[in-house]
Amino acid sequence: MSDIFTLKDVGYAPGGKVILANINLTIAAGAYLTISGPSGSGKSTLLRLLATLLTPTSGMIMYQNEPQTAISKPAYRREVSYCFQQPSLFGETVQDNLEFPFTLRDEPFAKDRALAALTEVDLAESMLTKPITELSGGEKQRVALIRNLLFTPKVLLLDEITTGLDAETKNTVHELIRRKQQSGVTVIAVTHDESEIAAADTLLTIKAGRLEDSHE
Amino acid sequence: MNNLVVSPTALAFAIVLVLIAFGINLHEKIGLEKDMLIGVLRAVIQLTVVGYVLTYIIRVDRVWLTGLMVAIIIFNAAMNARKRANGIPHAFRISLLAITAATLTTIALLVVAGAVRFTPSQIVPISGMIASNAMVAVGLAYRSMNTSFHDQRQGVLERLALGASLKQASVHIVRESIRTGMAPTIDSAKTVGIVSLPGMMSGLIFAGVDPTKAIMYQIMVTFMLLAATSIASVIACYQAYPQFYNEDMQLN
Numbered sequence: 064m065s066d067i068f069t070l071k072d073v074g075y076a077p078g079g080k081v082i083l084a085n086i087n088l089t090i091a092a093g094a095y096l097t098i099s100g101p102s103g104s105g106k107s108t109l110l111r112l113l114a115t116l117l118t119p120t121s122g123m124i125m126y127q128n129e130p131q132t133a134i135s136k137p138a139y140r141r142e143v144s145y146c147f148q149q150p151s152l153f154g155e156t157v158q159d160n161l162e163f164p165f166t167l168r169d170e171p172f173a174k175d176r177a178l179a180a181l182t183e184v185d186l187a188e189s190m191l192t193k194p195i196t197e198l199s200g201g202e203k204q205r206v207a208l209i210r211n212l213l214f215t216p217k218v219l220l221l222d223e224i225t226t227g228l229d230a231e232t233k234n235t236v237h238e239l240i241r242r243k244q245q246s247g248v249t250v251i252a253v254t255h256d257e258s259e260i261a262a263a264d265t266l267l268t269i270k271a272g273r274l275e276d277s278h279e
Numbered sequence: 280m281n282n283l284v285v286s287p288t289a290l291a292f293a294i295v296l297v298l299i300a301f302g303i304n305l306h307e308k309i310g311l312e313k314d315m316l317i318g319v320l321r322a323v324i325q326l327t328v329v330g331y332v333l334t335y336i337i338r339v340d341r342v343w344l345t346g347l348m349v350a351i352i353i354f355n356a357a358m359n360a361r362k363r364a365n366g367i368p369h370a371f372r373i374s375l376l377a378i379t380a381a382t383l384t385t386i387a388l389l390v391v392a393g394a395v396r397f398t399p400s401q402i403v404p405i406s407g408m409i410a411s412n413a414m415v416a417v418g419l420a421y422r423s424m425n426t427s428f429h430d431q432r433q434g435v436l437e438r439l440a441l442g443a444s445l446k447q448a449s450v451h452i453v454r455e456s457i458r459t460g461m462a463p464t465i466d467s468a469k470t471v472g473i474v475s476l477p478g479m480m481s482g483l484i485f486a487g488v489d490p491t492k493a494i495m496y497q498i499m500v501t502f503m504l505l506a507a508t509s510i511a512s513v514i515a516c517y518q519a520y521p522q523f524y525n526e527d528m529q530l531n
Contacts, residue, residue, distance in 0.1 A: 114440055115527065115528075115529075116436065116439065116440060116529055117529065118527045118529070132527075136439075136527065136528040137442045137443065137444050137528075138442070139442075140439065140440055140441065140442040141441070141442030144440070144441070144442075145440040147433070147436070147437060147440070149433075150433075150437060151433045151434045151437060153434060153437075153438070153451075163438070163441065164441060164442075166447070167441060167442055167443055167444075167447055207437075210441065211441065
C-alpha cells in the first residue's frame, strides 16, 4: 500500500517552546492509526500539523509524496478532514451545518445525502430542521462528524471525538468510522478510548513531544 | 440670514455649562476631569483655527486648496479610525482607502447631480460630515470584527478545517461587522426628525433658512451618509478580515 503521509524530523516549537520534536513517521494509505499519550504531550498538535491548522517550525510533512505546503490549503483540508474534540455548530439549524460543505464546493445542497448521513449516525431525519441550541452534546458531535463526512475525505483526523459520549453513541460513531476506513479512508485518531485503540491497526504513543515506539 | 450672532461674551458665559459638567464629574468621582479639560481646550483651539482656515479657503477659492483641506480631513479621520482597530495590521492604510473612497464617491455623485457646487464653502463642510461618519462606521466595524474573531475563533477554525477559503470562513463575521458599522447611520435615518433634529438642519434653521429648504438639505445629507457609511464599512471590512490570518491560511 502507498504512503499517504511521511513526516521527516517534524518539530513544532512556537517561540522556542518545544511542543513536538523529531517526529519521523510514515502512514500508509487506508491505515487506522491511533495516537495516545498523557495530556499536554503534543497529540492534538500533531493532528493539527497534519491538518495544516498549524505549520511545523522544523522538518517536513509529505502528503501523497508531495510537500504539504505545495497543495492549496482549501483543497488539502477538504481531503484531510479534521474533527474537533468540542465542535461548534454554525448558523441556526442542523441543515445550516450540513449545507456548509456543499456551499464550500459551490454545489447545490443534496438533502437526500444529508438525511442518509443523519440516519447513519442514528439521528432522526427530522433532526435536519432542529435548532442547534436544542441538541445534546452527543448529537452535536455526530452532526459535526457527518459535516466532515458528507464529501468523503481521503484522511479523517479525529481529536478525541468520542470523549464524553455515552457507550451507545460511542459505538455508533466507532462503527461509522470503521466503515469509512474499510472503504479506503485513512483514519488517524487521538484517543484514550480502549475500544478505539483495540480497533486500530497501529498505536502510536507520544510522550513529552516525542514519539515512542509504535505497536502494530 | 445673519440674524445668528454668538458674541464672545455669550460664549464666555457658555463656559458655565462646562463648569456644570465638570462639577458633576468631580462630585460623582467619575474621573474624567482631565479628559474633559483636554476636550474643551482642544475643541476651542481646533475650531478657532479651522474657522480662520475656512474663512481663508473660502475667500481665495482655489481648487487645490479645497482638495488639500479635504485630504487633511480624510487623513485625520483615517488616523482616528486606526485607533479603534486595536492591532489589526495595516489599519491606517485600510481606513484611508475606505474613508477616501466613501468621501470622494459621495461627493462626486452630489456634484454630478448638481446637489452641491464645487466651492470650498460647500465641499469642505460636506467632506467633514461624510469623513467623520465614515470614520465612526469604520471604527465600529473594526471593533465588531475584533470581538467576533475572538469570540468565534472555534467556529472559524472549523470552517477552515473543512476546507473553507478565508472569505468563506469569515463572511459571517464580515457581514456582522458591516451591519455594526452602519447601524448608527441607519438608526439615525429612522429617527431623524422624530428624535433628533440633526446639526446641519438645525444650523440652517438657526441661521434663518426656511425650514422646508433646510429639510431638503437634511434629506440629502441622510442619503449621503447612508451611502458613505456603506461604502466605508464594506471596503474596511473586506480589506481587514484577511489580516486575521497568516500566509498558511491559519488564524493568527
